[in-house]
Amino acid sequence: MLAGMTTSAQLLAAVNTAIVQTLTAQSYSVHGRSKQMAALRDLMKARAELMDEADAEASGSMVSLLSLEQPTA
Numbered sequence: 001m002l003a004g005m006t007t008s009a010q011l012l013a014a015v016n017t018a019i020v021q022t023l024t025a026q027s028y029s030v031h032g033r034s035k036q037m038a039a040l041r042d043l044m045k046a047r048a049e050l051m052d053e054a055d056a057e058a059s060g061s062m063v064s065l066l067s068l069e070q071p072t073a
Contacts, residue, residue, distance in 0.1 A: 008053035015047045 022037040029035075 008050045008057055012047065012050040012054050015043055015050060019043045019047065 018038055019040065022040050022043060025037070027034065027036045
């Protein structure tokens with residue numbers, strides 16, 4: 001899902017979605033499969049950092065872009 005996202009604003013949107021999902025249900029199991037959401041504390045920290053980066057990008061500051069794509073072999 002995050003592959004190809006390069007701007008802080010895009011990552012911030014993904015973190016905000018994850019925060020909402022975490023507040024809705026921290027963990028659940030369906031048909032023997034379990035899913036554990038990221039810790040809210042970690043998401044809030046990432047959100048604060050990304051908000052700063054997104055503000056810097058919007059104002060034209062030079063910010064290194066983040067790429068979450070897998071390296072090619």
